[in-house]
Amino acid sequence: MSGRPRLDAILAAARPQVVAALTRRFRDLDRAEEGYQTACLRALASWPEKGRPRDPVAWLILVGRNAVIDELRRESRHAPLEAELTEAPLADAEAAAIARLEAEDYRDDILRLLFICCRPELPRSDQLALALKVVAGLSVQEIARAFLVRPKAMEQRLTRAKRKAAAAGISFDTPSVAERAQRLAAVSTLLYLMFNEGYSSAGNGAHLRAALCEDAIRLQRLLLRLFPGQSEVMGLLALCLFQHARARARLDTEGRIVLLEDQDRGLWDRYLIAEGRVLIEKALLKGRPGPYQIQAAIAGVHCAAAAPEATDWVEIERLYRALEQAQPSPVVTLNRAVAVAQLDGPAAALALIEPLAGALEGYLYFHGARAAWLEELGRVPEAAEAYGRALALCTTPAETAHLKARLAALKEES
Template sequence: MEAVFREDRSRLLALLAARFGDLDLAEETASEAIEAALRRWPVDGVPDKPLAWLLTTARRKAIDRIRRDRAYAERLAMLHVESDRAAAAVPDDPGFDDIPDERLRLFFTCCHPALSPEARTALTLRCLAGLTTPEVARAFLVPTATMAQRVVRAKRKIRSARVPFRVPGPEELPARLPSVLRVVYLVFTEGYAASSGPGLLRPDLAEEAIRLARILHRLLPEEREVAGLLALLLLTDARRAARVDAAGGQVLLEDQDRTLWDADLIAEGQRLLVPALTGPGVGPYAVQAAIAALHDEATAIETTDWPQIVALYDVLLRLEPSPLVALNRAVAVAMRDGPEAGLDLLDALADAGELCGFHLLPAARADLLRRLGRTAEAAVAYRAALDLAGNESERATLARRLAELPDR
């Protein structure tokens, strides 16, 4: 049942949103249908077509809610007028192969220009990927209450502006694409390193992001940044099997068994990287994919082409300056020029305060201080990272590193 809900929730929400044109109503009735399934399925068994069962139940609840609420009287009349068109868009039997296109409709709706860039990504992560509001807040490095207000305002804007639930036409797609790409990227980021919970990985989210990136690539095969994003996700996800041990604990890059890396995903990502990097105006996802490819090509941490990685981070900082990119560049500089050089850059980032509350900065500082033999300072930094980390697997790694410090 958990697997069904995880797989079908976003499909159900997309189908309901397309049918009723109201995201709040879709979310509420989807939740009610899942609650009904939790009561019925343990008794009756999981149906042969779980999504069909959920959709039928949710539709009935939505119609009942509309009939009870006077405020929805006008909307109900509109639904009757549009019933033929809606039936064509959302079949009665959703056991068909085009359900991903329904989710793509909802992606572009949530990324509509009427919404702010922050609201577009937040709403899509919340509704399509099924992230909780705290998880979305962590992705944006903002308080949970701030993110909750942002999501509510975004849904209200969609309703008041009558944003259509549809995939844009070919002439609109290029302008709408960057927001959708960012959403897919952030969904994958949460799957690659979960912001909270017991496990480091959330494979369901990573696979969802890759699936959506593949859909976008099929729709827009000539868009180089779509190819760049898909290449990045594949080249990064290829290392998944080596990133945790048998007990689910985190395995850092330097300690990973590279024979476990997925050679097929690496090869596919490398093929996509060629067109993504060909021609002028290379985008940030293609640059990040090139960095991931250099990691995947190396036989060990010592043989990695760190000078080239630093050069690519220099390009990425010009294309998309951010404190996280600067943090990753500082780590690469430390690998190229030594820990002292990297530590100077990390200290400058700490002084700027842009990554305050983000555990990766003190964790990176702690590792460089450890390598320099400054164990007392490293212990302080590890404790600061422990206070900020939300994922239990990452916390266990930090605690182990702290315990291994001599004379701490």
């Protein structure tokens, strides 16, 4: 290879902005995607010969826009043309059009495009699939593989999702400050779930799904470049960078889960950790901590420990306390209990989570943590029972294998 990026990479990088601009222009995801596709085909045909335009994004928007207008004209040959579509082709006005298209709106265009994908009418998995297709530009085959379904089924899901998203009606005006904040929050949730979808997978297909983590990080970087002052977006990206940094150490060669304390920290990605640290430091300087920033800070404390014994559990406990304030949930309290177990022992941790038994009845990690602490206290029959309940809640082969091994070891000891 020559070190020249493929045209593909240039076209892929331009995709979110081009599709977003065309979506605003035509208010239709399918049209926007078609326009982008056509523009890409023309780019592949003309750029290698005539050279790349100075501003590929503006070129693609303009060519895509003209292609869609042509298509609309063809379709409506027998119908009266809309006033706007009877404009002359833009051959001469190219420069002005490019300038206009490149104006202020691209931030809100891309945010809107992501926001269209997270309509509450759509189930979460469809929101993710739609964002991967429309914004990240994954093929139906790739998305089907990531979600472990057949391409045909994914195709149908995407068609249905697009129809619902289109019907939901979203304002194409410049959003107000409050609307923008609301969109940013919804989109951040979507990108966090996209990361988790890839992160929480293990065993069969794990490597396919890990690509979701990278796509989520790529979109988070994009979002932060558009809104550089948003401390929660910084927190979100930092959180995902810290977690992704540990990806190589999380599973062993057979795809089994390796717990944080047993991971080979030499396999952690030092560069991603360093970038995450800068981001979280930058975010916290702004003095508006939110749930993503706090979670990132917690992940950062883990990543800062060269060995498990060096983990600053006092700081982690303090941060989970802050998270309980910012975003109270039994899962957060369970996580604080993990820090408490390190600081004050398993009995204190058990006492802390006892009131959560009802709320976390169906939560795998509640029973897993409880089992481990009971085991530590020598309460073997109760521990075995808790491992059993955790096992019944496993959804991946890696989790099942891990808990079965723990249970077998427990029985051997007793």
